[in-house]
Amino acid sequence: SEDHSYSPGSVDSRSPCPGLNVLANHGYLPRDGKNISNERMEEALMAGYNMTHPLATFLTSIILPSVGKPGATTFDLTDLRKHNAIEHDVSLTRHDFAQGDNYTFQPEMLEAVLGDTGDGPATAKTFAKSRIRRTKESELAGVPKLSFKLVIVSVFNYGSALLVLGPSGISKEDLTTFFKEERSPLNLPLERRLTLLNYFWQGLRVLWHNYIHKPK
Ligand code: HEM
Numbered sequence: 001s002e003d004h005s006y007s008p009g010s011v012d013s014r015s016p017c018p019g020l021n022v023l024a025n026h027g028y029l030p031r032d033g034k035n036i037s038n039e040r041m042e043e044a045l046m047a048g049y050n051m052t053h054p055l056a057t058f059l060t061s062i063i064l065p066s067v068g069k070p071g072a073t074t075f076d077l078t079d080l081r082k083h084n085a086i087e088h089d090v091s092l093t094r095h096d097f098a099q100g101d102n103y104t105f106q107p108e109m110l111e112a113v114l115g116d117t118g119d120g121p122a123t124a125k126t127f128a129k130s131r132i133r134r135t136k137e138s139e140l141a142g143v144p145k146l147s148f149k150l151v152i153v154s155v156f157n158y159g160s161a162l163l164v165l166g167p168s169g170i171s172k173e174d175l176t177t178f179f180k181e182e183r184s185p186l187n188l189p190l191e192r193r194l195t196l197l198n199y200f201w202q203g204l205r206v207l208w209h210n211y212i213h214k215p216k
């Protein structure tokens with residue numbers, strides 16, 4: 001069911017999450033990014049990223065309570081732009097909310113992330129390095145510190161990228177395809193099975209390098 005022919009049009013709903021935008025661009029989610037039910041989201045995560053049902057259910061369960069309108073049973077990808085719900089400051093490739101646009105991909109921010117990887121691929125360690133750099137940048141700009149909840153969300157964002165794109169490292173080329181083109185550099189559906197345990201493990205690796213074993 002892979003289809004690389006589609007780029008989002010101006011009326012399509014897209015989120016600050018590259019991982020979910022990829023699913024819409026590949027047609028696993030509605031291409032217009034609108035009226036997505038929990039069931040539809042779970043199916044897309046399972047069909048596109050080969051997630052187990054428990055992992056897909058866990059991730060999906062966060063969405064409506066955080067960003068859903070009262071009583072809503074569906075959401076649009078744009079709803080995920082809601083600040084300090086799941087979206088947070090110190091993103092790697094999106095501006096902070098106070099800068100006026102917390103969801104559009106910023107090419108020069110990706111260049112800095114690629115710079116943090118040196119000669120090698122992006123890893124838990126280089127994502128932590130990027131995250132520490134972004135935290136300093138935001139601090140200098142007077143952005144308030146993230147709440148504990150959003151610290152956890154933010155490190156798990158990069159855990160998600162490692163989980164999907166490659167736990168042992170993501171090449172600069174693959175990272176660019178993912179962030180800039182919002183397409184999967186790996187064939188979808190993914191061959192690797194993604195489980196809840198894998199997911200928590202990848203997030204913990206980023207958390208470890210961010211707070212305990214900090215990269216130089
Ligand atoms: C960021 C939601 C699954 C990769 C985000 C953000 C949201 C979000 C709201 C914005 C956070 C920010 O301010 O940076 C979700 C939800 C998911 C999900 C609700 C599942 C139901 C995934 C998956 C991947 C992924 C499966 C990997 C393919 C990322 C990355 C970022 C991100 C790398 C950080 C972008 C940056 O820092 O510039 N996600 N996401 N997400 N998400 Fe997801």
Ligand code: MG
Pocket residue numbers: 016087088089090091094095096102
């Ligand atoms: Mg953000």
